Amino acid sequence: MLTRRNLLHAAAMAAVTMLAGCSGARGDDVDDAVTPDQTVPVEDTAVGGVPAGDGAVLVAYFSATGNTEEIASAVAERLGADAFAIEAAEPYTDADLDYNDSSSRTSTERADARPELAQVTPDGWGDYQTVFLGYPIWWGEAAWPLRTFAEGNDFAGKIVVPFCTSASSGIGDSGAALAELAGGGDWRDGERFSAGAIDDAAAWVDGLGLA
Numbered sequence: 107m108l109t110r111r112n113l114l115h116a117a118a119m120a121a122v123t124m125l126a127g128c129s130g131a132r133g134d135d136v137d138d139a140v141t142p143d144q145t146v147p148v149e150d151t152a153v154g155g156v157p158a159g160d161g162a163v164l165v166a167y168f169s170a171t172g173n174t175e176e177i178a179s180a181v182a183e184r185l186g187a188d189a190f191a192i193e194a195a196e197p198y199t200d201a202d203l204d205y206n207d208s209s210s211r212t213s214t215e216r217a218d219a220r221p222e223l224a225q226v227t228p229d230g231w232g233d234y235q236t237v238f239l240g241y242p243i244w245w246g247e248a249a250w251p252l253r254t255f256a257e258g259n260d261f262a263g264k265i266v267v268p269f270c271t272s273a274s275s276g277i278g279d280s281g282a283a284l285a286e287l288a289g290g291g292d293w294r295d296g297e298r299f300s301a302g303a304i305d306d307a308a309a310w311v312d313g314l315g316l317a
């Protein structure tokens with residue numbers, strides 16, 4: 107059956123084929139070359155170094171107050187990708203999120219907590235070749251539920267593209283820290299967005315050559 111995702115994927119593949127035909131289309135901005143142990147042929151590598159192969163794309167995200175969810179939805183829509191909400195088994199309340207209170211939940215969990223998740227592994231996880239991973243920045247790091255998600259899933263063979271929202275901080279090394287926790291997968295440089303910056307997110311996705 108032809109789903110909307112399949113149609114979008116077909117359109118994306120057509121665009122990638124066109125781009126691949128242009129000399130220099132995969133230019134100097136491809137700083138994360140496909141690693142040797144991957145099987146993705148060079149011809150199938152889209153601009154930005156994210157393969158546009160046959161595998162499905164998942165946008166997995168955690169969002170405590172909705173900002174990341176809004177960006178994640180825009181990214182998923184642009185890609186025609188599936189979306190998965192990473193949710194804490196015990197949702198974070200406003201009091202939990204009070205970073206000015208040293209006894210709040212986020213404060214006390216800051217050091218090394220792995221909050222329990224409602225569902226650790228998205229349905230159909232094995233079918234996804236590319237996973238976009240979205241989260242808010244908490245004290246310069248990926249929000250704590252991402253630790254549980256990174257450690258609890260097998261990223262081997264997957265391209266992982268982090269993105270975050272924050273008040274002002276950059277994405278820093280939050281993606282690299284999650285990659286270390288995951289222990290596998292081909293993690294790419296990520297992108298940070300301001301709350302509500304859905305146009306920026308769409309432009310970023312377009313620049314990756316997948317949509």
Ligand SMILES: Cc1cc2nc3c(=O)[nH]c(=O)nc-3n(C[C@H](O)[C@H](O)[C@H](O)COP(=O)(O)O)c2cc1C
Pocket residue numbers: 168169170171172173174175203204205212241242243244245246247271272273274275276301
């Ligand atoms: C506990 C906590 C810590 C935060 N730390 C930072 C920070 O270090 N830098 C920053 O720019 N924003 C920080 N923020 C703001 C969030 O990153 C920002 O509001 C984000 O868009 C929230 O995403 P969400 O609505 O998806 O939860 C923090 C927010 C909370 C609740």
